[in-house]
Amino acid sequence: MKATGINPFEDDIVTEPRCIEGTNDALNREAFEEVNAAFTRLRKQVPPRLDKVPSAMLITSPEPGYGKSHLIGRLFRRLDDDATLIYLRPYQDRETCWRNILDKVVSELDYPDRPDAIACRPGELTQLGALAYHVLAHLIASSIEHGILDSSPDSKEETIKALRERPVEVMQSKSYKEWIQDNFDVLLEGLENELQRKGVQLSLNPQAWLKVLFYYVRGKSAIGKICLAWIKSHPLEDDERKEIKLGAADNPDSDLPFGERNEICFKRIQDLCLLSSFYRPFLFCFDQTELYGTSAELAKSFGVVISRLRREAKNHLTLVTANYKPWEHSIQRHFEEADRQALHPQPTRLKGVRKLEALEIVRNRLSRNDTKDAQIAEFLERPFFDALFASTAERSIREVLRECSRAWSKPAPVDLEKIFASYRLKVTASPKGLDFDAGVLQWAFTHLLPLATDFKPCTFRSAKGYLTLKWESDTQVYLFSFEEGGNFMRWKAILNEAERYHKQSKGSARTLFFRLPSQSPFGGKLAEKIKDASEYAGCVRISRDGAVELYAAHDLYADTCQGDHPELSEEAVLRFLSSYFMPRLKHFVEVRKIPSKEDQKAAEHREDLAEAIRGVMQHVDLVPWSTLQKRLQKKELSPSLPETVAACALLASEIRVLSTPSNAVFRWIK
Amino acid sequence: MDQVTLSVSQLRCACVDENWRAEFLAGKNPSAFNPCGGGVTVHGTAFHKIAEKFIDWAIHPNSVGKAALLDDEDSIVRQIQVLGGAELVDSLLAQEQIDSAAALSEAFFNLARRILQLRRSRPRFGSWNDIFVGQEIPINNAMLYGDSGGAVFVSGIVDSLRIHPSGELEIVDYTN
Numbered sequence: 109m110k111a112t113g114i115n116p117f118e119d120d121i122v123t124e125p126r127c128i129e130g131t132n133d134a135l136n137r138e139a140f141e142e143v144n145a146a147f148t149r150l151r152k153q154v155p156p157r158l159d160k161v162p163s164a165m166l167i168t169s170p171e172p173g174y175g176k177s178h179l180i181g182r183l184f185r186r187l188d189d190d191a192t193l194i195y196l197r198p199y200q201d202r203e204t205c206w207r208n209i210l211d212k213v214v215s216e217l218d219y220p221d222r223p224d225a226i227a228c229r230p231g232e233l234t235q236l237g238a239l240a241y242h243v244l245a246h247l248i249a250s251s252i253e254h255g256i257l258d259s260s261p262d263s264k265e266e267t268i269k270a271l272r273e274r275p276v277e278v279m280q281s282k283s284y285k286e287w288i289q290d291n292f293d294v295l296l297e298g299l300e301n302e303l304q305r306k307g308v309q310l311s312l313n314p315q316a317w318l319k320v321l322f323y324y325v326r327g328k329s330a331i332g333k334i335c336l337a338w339i340k341s342h343p344l345e346d347d348e349r350k351e352i353k354l355g356a357a358d359n360p361d362s363d364l365p366f367g368e369r370n371e372i373c374f375k376r377i378q379d380l381c382l383l384s385s386f387y388r389p390f391l392f393c394f395d396q397t398e399l400y401g402t403s404a405e406l407a408k409s410f411g412v413v414i415s416r417l418r419r420e421a422k423n424h425l426t427l428v429t430a431n432y433k434p435w436e437h438s439i440q441r442h443f444e445e446a447d448r449q450a451l452h453p454q455p456t457r458l459k460g461v462r463k464l465e466a467l468e469i470v471r472n473r474l475s476r477n478d479t480k481d482a483q484i485a486e487f488l489e490r491p492f493f494d495a496l497f498a499s500t501a502e503r504s505i506r507e508v509l510r511e512c513s514r515a516w517s518k519p520a521p522v523d524l525e526k527i528f529a530s531y532r533l534k535v536t537a538s539p540k541g542l543d544f545d546a547g548v549l550q551w552a553f554t555h556l557l558p559l560a561t562d563f564k565p566c567t568f569r570s571a572k573g574y575l576t577l578k579w580e581s582d583t584q585v586y587l588f589s590f591e592e593g594g595n596f597m598r599w600k601a602i603l604n605e606a607e608r609y610h611k612q613s614k615g616s617a618r619t620l621f622f623r624l625p626s627q628s629p630f631g632g633k634l635a636e637k638i639k640d641a642s643e644y645a646g647c648v649r650i651s652r653d654g655a656v657e658l659y660a661a662h663d664l665y666a667d668t669c670q671g672d673h674p675e676l677s678e679e680a681v682l683r684f685l686s687s688y689f690m691p692r693l694k695h696f697v698e699v700r701k702i703p704s705k706e707d708q709k710a711a712e713h714r715e716d717l718a719e720a721i722r723g724v725m726q727h728v729d730l731v732p733w734s735t736l737q738k739r740l741q742k743k744e745l746s747p748s749l750p751e752t753v754a755a756c757a758l759l760a761s762e763i764r765v766l767s768t769p770s771n772a773v774f775r776w777i778k
Numbered sequence: 779m780d781q782v783t784l785s786v787s788q789l790r791c792a793c794v795d796e797n798w799r800a801e802f803l804a805g806k807n808p809s810a811f812n813p814c815g816g817g818v819t820v821h822g823t824a825f826h827k828i829a830e831k832f833i834d835w836a837i838h839p840n841s842v843g844k845a846a847l848l849d850d851e852d853s854i855v856r857q858i859q860v861l862g863g864a865e866l867v868d869s870l871l872a873q874e875q876i877d878s879a880a881a882l883s884e885a886f887f888n889l890a891r892r893i894l895q896l897r898r899s900r901p902r903f904g905s906w907n908d909i910f911v912g913q914e915i916p917i918n919n920a921m922l923y924g925d926s927g928g929a930v931f932v933s934g935i936v937d938s939l940r941i942h943p944s945g946e947l948e949i950v951d952y953t954n
Contacts, residue, residue, distance in 0.1 A: 728856050729856065729864050730859060730868075732883040735884060766874075766876050767876065768877065771877050771880045773867065773871060773876060773879045773880050
């Protein structure tokens with residue numbers, strides 16, 4: 109059999125569990141059923157599910173390539189209607205961990221309410237939309253049932269029945285929309301009472317939550333974005349707040365210490381779990397966990413995250429996937445003992461595939477690739493299959509697929525350019541792949557881009573926590589803020605902090621922050637404010653291509669760390685990426701040289717020189733370099749030609765210089 | 779006595795360039811073309827015209843009074859530039875002939891510097907007529923006596939003839 113142009117075994121890494129193709133029931137069947145059973149037990153609690161949640165489940169893989177992310181993808185499909193699915197890539201800043209997790213939770217809530225899609229069809233519900241309709245319908249039905257609400261669009265029994273059986277359909281009907289609109293204030297009070305009656309104690313104002321859920325499903329996309337921003341704990345502008353009828357007290361404070369902001373974000377995650385206790389549980393999946401092993405503090409903080417979710421949040425199951433060795437050596441050993449207790453004592457271990465399972469998986473993959481039956485049979489009878497399982501009964505699925513790939517067509521030499529290009533393509537293909545992700549940006553600016561510069565990245569935390577990274581060189585300091593929102597007061601606070609550090613450093617510290625193409629540009633008075641702050645702060649607008657490159661670099665590195673590219677070392681990948689980004693650096697970092705003392709002296713000298721040149725040129729229109737040089741020497745100045753040309757840049761409106769490397773003519777043009 | 783015949787340009791080279799003189803005396807025929815050009819087109823003809831124009835202007839009855847006021851290098855150069863020098867240099871700059879433009883500009887300054895020296899070395903300066911005797915003066919076998927007793931016959935066209943502060947004539951040959 110000749111190889112076709114496309115090798116069906118080449119793409120063997122899952123980077124987005126919603127996009128897995130052709131699930132294989134044979135793969136990790138036991139682990140799959142174990143998680144499924146744990147989730148089923150959780151679902152059996154009677155709503156509202158306020159009981160203690162099960163221990164976090166740890167799924168370990170003996171080596172990379174045993175199908176962790178694939179397993180998550182299969183669980184997403186199985187738990188489709190039963191869970192709100194949250195896939196969490198690692199955060200990088202332990203002190204803002206909950207902010208980062210909440211951002212991702214909200215981002216995932218805005219995904220379609222089906223497990224195999226990453227973008228909504230027109231009119232399709234998101235996970236948050238489904239949650240909002242179900243929670244509101246449940247509370248309305250229950251309020252009517254218990255006499256808390258004494259009116260309804262239809263008869264009491266009919267209304268309750270309809271709301272419980274067909275919540276989304278009923279809530280979307282015109283008559284209910286109008287009824288809710290007309291009775292909104294009464295409803296709010298009724299729903300709040302119902303929450304209290306059920307013992308659901310939210311951290312934030314329950315009425316604010318109900319308004320946000322209501323407006324999210326009712327409003328247009330711009331209103332929906334305001335609701336998402338509020339859930340993320342981004343402060344709203346007054347006009348935005350009024351759009352969703354929130355009181356001033358419900359608006360997140362725009363200038364809080366970072367610890368408090370982080371804590372408030374955790375409380376919002378708790379509240380989301382509680383609100384969802386009337387509906388379905390959350391499934392939090394922490395994947396690519398190897399990146400938590402970059403420092404002991406980060407690993408320790410991950411232990412705290414798992415532990416607090418288990419102890420303080422209701423109605424969810426936490427799933428953690430890890431490769432066994434890095435988990436044992438770089439991550440879990442840094443956990444506090446109490447935090448270890450949050451994990452199930454018996455990790456679920458992924459297993460390899462046996463020969464028969466492998467044959468089935470390979471057959472399925474070839475069938476999906478439209479390979480003819482006879483060709484499939486011929487391929488599966490090749491001797492490499494027997495050889496693969498000659499010394500061991502089980503192999504990792506990735507090992508099997510890679511052997512198949514080699515047997516299908518001659519393996520191409522490892523080409524990092526091509527590998528990186530394939531990652532860029534994956535990011536480009538994902539509609540939400542370029543959503544603002546502080547974790548990715550923080551990683552890129554901490555671990556990647558400094559390699560392409562002379563700067564040294566340092567751990568840093570400004571007093572208020574808005575600036576979370578520092579780059580240092582002998583003469584310059586850059587501070588970074590990875591803030592997502594666009595609230596004027598919040599940015600005012602950030603710029604104040606930037607200015608303070610600028611002054612403290614006597615002008616050497618400059619703050620940079622970022623806007624991605626997925627974000628609205630800064631506008632109005634905020635844009636003016638940022639412009640006014642240009643001496644000490646600047647906004648870098650990262651292009652779409654630039655964002656794709658950064659996100660793809662992160663995914664490539666994360667996959668390499670978790671062993672998905674055994675032929676590549678982490679160092680080799682970083683080396684390649686740093687040389688890739690070196691000529692592109694200006695797209696990510698606004699390089700503005702802050703003058704050293706020597707630079708300042710040189711600038712002063714240049715000004716003096718410019719003044720002397722002006723003195724010479726004022727009386728004559730054209731002066732050759734040799735004459736100018738003699739004249740300047742008489743004034744006890746002996747600049748080189750480049751110095752003289754540079755000084756003339758200060759006189760651009762008066763003198764034009766036409767030069768070669770060794771000669772020049774100076775033309776007075778004023 | 780052997781007779782040697784020199785053009786004005788050869789005479790200039792013999793006076794200012796020791797190597798040229800040695801080669802000439804050795805019976806060779808060294809070039810009298812601009813020894814300082816260094817591969818750069820110097821636009822000598824154009825310079826001649828501008829210099830001639832300036833001197834004509836400086837001694838013309840209509841402008842002699844105004845010209846007499848030019849008593850520093852810059853004002854002389856400025857006038858040379860006004861009389862077509864700037865236009866010429868600008869045209870070279872427009873053609874990106876930077877070295878040529880620089881050389882030509884420098885030549886204007888050199889001209890200005892020299893005639894200013896002559897002016898300043900005169901105890902009393904009335905006008906440029908005190909300095910400029912004439913231009914483009916043809917001479918034929920003019921015999922010049924040297925200190926060592928020899929004589930030189932000079933033939934050709936003198937670019938400019940000036941009165942040296944010592945009272946003698948200064949023969950000018952602009953380099954090409």
